[in-house]
Amino acid sequence: MKYYFGFFFLISTCFFFACQSTRSEPPILDRQQYTFTGANRCDTTRNTGVNVEVSYFLLKADTKGAQKINDSLQTLAAGSVVSWLDSATVAINPDTHKDLTKAANLFAADYESVRKDMGHLGGCWELKTTADTVHAGPKTLTVKFDTYAYTGGAHPNSNLSFYTFDLDSGRMLTLADMVTDTTSLLGVVEKAFRKQQELSPHTNLEEQGYFLRDGHFFLPANVGLSMEGLVFYYNPYEIAAYAVGPIQVTVPYAQLTGILRSDWL
Numbered sequence: 001m002k003y004y005f006g007f008f009f010l011i012s013t014c015f016f017f018a019c020q021s022t023r024s025e026p027p028i029l030d031r032q033q034y035t036f037t038g039a040n041r042c043d044t045t046r047n048t049g050v051n052v053e054v055s056y057f058l059l060k061a062d063t064k065g066a067q068k069i070n071d072s073l074q075t076l077a078a079g080s081v082v083s084w085l086d087s088a089t090v091a092i093n094p095d096t097h098k099d100l101t102k103a104a105n106l107f108a109a110d111y112e113s114v115r116k117d118m119g120h121l122g123g124c125w126e127l128k129t130t131a132d133t134v135h136a137g138p139k140t141l142t143v144k145f146d147t148y149a150y151t152g153g154a155h156p157n158s159n160l161s162f163y164t165f166d167l168d169s170g171r172m173l174t175l176a177d178m179v180t181d182t183t184s185l186l187g188v189v190e191k192a193f194r195k196q197q198e199l200s201p202h203t204n205l206e207e208q209g210y211f212l213r214d215g216h217f218f219l220p221a222n223v224g225l226s227m228e229g230l231v232f233y234y235n236p237y238e239i240a241a242y243a244v245g246p247i248q249v250t251v252p253y254a255q256l257t258g259i260l261r262s263d264w265l
Contacts, residue, residue, distance in 0.1 A: 026136040027167065028060040034077070034100045040108035042124035049124050050111045052104040054080060056131035056145070068170025069141065073131070076163065078103045080129040080147045083159075086110055114152075126150045134162065135225045140173070140264050141165045142224040142231075159235050160246065162224030164264075175223050178230075178264055182219070185259050189232055190217040192249050211239050229253050230260060 036052035043049050056077040059066040081103040082096050089106055090096060096103040107127060115121045127149045135142040142164045150156035164173045179185050194201060199208065206212055222233040229252040236242045253260065 027066070027141060029057040029133070030060045031055065031057045032077070034104070036104040036108065038105055038108055040112060042126070044124075047123050048115070048121070050104075050108045051124055051126045051128075052081060052107055053127070054100055054129045056129070057133075065166070065168050065170035069165045069167070072163070072165070072170070072172060073143070074098060074100075076143075076145055076161075077129065077131065080145055081107055081127060083147075084127060084149055084151065111151075121152060123150075123152075125152070126156075134231065135164075135227060137225070137264075139167055140225055141167055142226065144224065155242070157236070158246075160222065160233055162222040162231065162233060164224050166264075173264070175219070178223075178225070178261055179256075179259050180261055181259050185256070186217065186219060188251055188255055188259065189219060189249060192251050192255075193217070193232075193247075196249055197247075209241065209244075211237075225264065226250060230256060 032055070034052075034054040036050065040049050042051040054077050056073055058070045058073060075098050078096065078098055078100045081100065082090055085096070085103070085106055089110065093102065093106060096106055107125070111121070111125045127147070129145060129147040131143055131145045133141065134144050142162060144160055144162050146158070146160045148156060148158050164178070165171065166173055175182065191201070194203070199205070205217065206215065212218065218239075220232050220234045220238060222235070224231045224233075229250045232249045232251070234240070234247040234249075236244070236246055240247060
């Protein structure tokens, strides 16, 4: 009998530690803040110069997956500035893709170049990026980078991007990684889109002013996991005019049975 209880105790102990080892806590985040402090920073008195602020985070973990995600987050943080630079400038300064300070300095240099060419600019150029988590599960992390930029013109511009990572490998997941059937997904999202925009299934979207690709509905560039479901985010100009603003559609997981891979839930 004592051998039986010893065996039972051993099995129970192994089961307990197996559960402990597979239980995953939400990742601990370390907030990073960058503010441009160069000589060309915005002077509110003269209303000239640039203002660049980037708030993002890194994972406080020593795993290979976390290190790879942190490399990606740093690149994305710098990229939120680089994307507003002249492509020729970026081509001869490739290190700006991972260096926020260099990217901000080039942003300021672009401002000075345009100001000299035009003789005068009516105000400071401004770029602000904030990164936050959308979903932190045991297997995945979805992050959004929200960027506001004003570089002259009639109005500022904004852009929001979603990125989903496999916490174990650190790999950035694509939509194809997360779903099994994009064709079926397209129909589900269009139905949710029409319902949110209060349009009937038979309403012609182009006649309503929406921008379609070859006359067909399409999935946005930005898709991410959230607590409520799969999020589909259309930035201004992506499917509708700037005045309409961004459009976000969330499809509950219950409606994605057989479409969304269970690996990432």
